[in-house]
Every structure is written in C-alpha cells, then in structure tokens.
Amino acid sequence: MTTYIPHITLPNSVFENPAASILLPIALGTAVGFSTRPSDTQATYLALRQPPLRPPPWVFGPVWTALYGLMGYASHRAVSAGLSPMASPATVATTKHGATLYTLQLGLNLAWMPLFFGIRRPIEATIDIIALIGVNGYLTYVWSGVDEVSAWCFAPYLAWLGFATYLSAGVGYLNNWTMKGGDAKKTE
Template sequence: MTTYIPQLTLPEAIFNSLPASILLPIALGSAVGYSTRPKEGGTSRQYDSLRQPPLRPPPWVFGPVWTTLYGMMGYAAYRAVHFGTSPLNSASTIAAARHGATLYTIQLGLNYAWMPLFFGLGRPVLATVNILSLLGVNGYLAYLWGNYVDETAGWLLTPYIAWLGFATYLTVSIGHLNGWDLSHIAAFKGDKENKKRN
C-alpha cells in the first residue's frame, strides 16, 4: 500500500466538498489546456501537422471527453475521501482513503504535465513516460479505492483508465510516426510568440 503524505495531498476540505471536488480538476485541466495551446491557429493545427496513427479522433473530441473524465474523477475522489474518512469506518478504510487522496493528487499533477510535455515542449518520450506513470498510478488508485474504500469510486475511474490506455496508444504512435521529434510543434508556438514581439 502507498503512504499518505499531507504535503503532496490536496486539502481535505476540497475532498469534502462535492462542487470543489468536481470543479477543481475541470478548472485546472481547462487552465493547463488553454495556457499550453498556441494563441493563434489552435492546438488542432499543431495536432493536424503531425503524422497520425489509425483511430485518432478529431481534435474537438478531446475537450468534451476530458471535461467528462475530470468530473467523474472528481466525484470518485469526493466519494472515496469524504465517505472513506468518516469516523464510523475502520482504521484500515480511513488509511486507504487517505493514501488514495495522495495518489489522486499525484495523478492530477502527472495529468496536467502531459500537455505541456507533448505540445509545449514537443517531448514525446517524456510525455510517454508521463502517461505510462499516470496509467499505473490510476490503475492502482482504482484498485485501492474500489477494494478498500468505495466500490463505486473505483468503478468511476474505469472510463478514465480506458481513455488513458487509448491516449497512451496515441502518444506512443504519434511519437514513433514522427521520429520521436516534435520540436516543430513546440517551435510553432515559439514562432508565433516571436512574430508578436517583432
């Protein structure tokens, strides 16, 4: 089992508030996506400039999918931590809920790092390491919460894990098809910023 690390865990007040639990990942995910995308041309232009694998969805799919998944993971976190840390539960259930809260916070950080690594820096190898770590952490988190805290919370993470599996396929495939060099999409953003300065 993992360890509860308060310094690496969102405040319990967030987990105890249903609106905060759901809206926080959505708001942070939107902020990262907005700040990472180029100001002109949009992420879809960068995305379309890459050699793509089969089954790739159109760029407009990602926003609604991620908003839904962030909401579901936020609700799972609320259920697991809010109900799991109730004094009516056993010490082992409370410990598992708190350990999961630390894992949940870590996975949020990994999640929000993917887009800057892939699009902002054009580093598909680092993005692949990131998303594989994210997949592993969430698989374990679903197991931990689902088996020791709240079965519904574990199942709520299942669509997220499935999407992460698909996103891993896309990350690895795009990296491979483009020679593991996406510097031109990172440079695309820099070129736009340089033109604005001149």
C-alpha cells in the same frame, strides 16, 4: 505501498465539498489546455503523422471535461466514505493513501499536455502517461476497498488513458520521436 503524504495531498476540504472535488480538476485541466494555446495545439496535432483511429481535435475537450468531472466525483465519494466517523482506522489510512495517489495522478495528468505540446517532448509525455496509467490502476484498486462506485468511476478514465497512450506513443513513433517546430508532415 505509498503512504499518506500531507504536504503533497490536496486538502480534505477539497474532497469533502462535492462541487470543489468536481470543479477543481475541470478548472485545472481547462487552465492547462488554454496555457498551451489551443489554436497552436490544434495546428500541431493536425500537422503530425497520426496513428489509425485518431479522433478529430474537437473530441478531446468534451471527453477530458467529462473525465475530470468523473474523477473529481469519485474522489469526493471515496474520501467522504473513507473518512466518515464510522470508518475503521484501516479504512481511514487507505483513504488518505488514496488521496495522495489521487493528487499525484492529477499532477501527472496535468503535466502531459505541456510535455507533449508545450515543450514538444513526446518521449517524456509517453513516459508520463504510462506512469499515469499505473498510478490510476493502483488508485482504482486502493479505492475499491473504500467505495466501489468510486473505483468504477475510474474505469472510463483508465480506458481513455489506454487509448491516449496509444495515440501518444503512436504519434511519437510515426514522427521519429521528434516534434521540432511542429513541422512534421501530415498523414495523407
């Protein structure tokens, strides 16, 4: 089990404030999305061979915004419940451990888009998203012992990550794990 690592964990003040908890991942996700130039990202996405069931590009923004908000809400609930004065020392330790995992998963999440679309490294992006699923599965388990609602808030996120992993690996495979210059051929 990992432990609480204060130097890499978001400050408790972020988790304690519901607005900060919800808006921080949304703002960071939006910033990363815009840093990879949305029009270039969309053009690259449409130029790549895609696996079946791929959604249109406009779906990703609203879905990720909702998921970022939900994960932020879950983090607020879990940390508020787990660090309450009535919480046992074991619950406090578990909550702090979960806060470190949450911060790690947020970093992994934010790294995917620059890996995939920024530097066009589909192998590394797929490894990143597989690690992201693992960390989130474990985080869901950890926080289920602190606040059951928080754990359930991660269910849609885990489902979407499974689908996103399929898309990431599918695009990588169908394009021979290369995205050189974005000149991959669009599927017919």
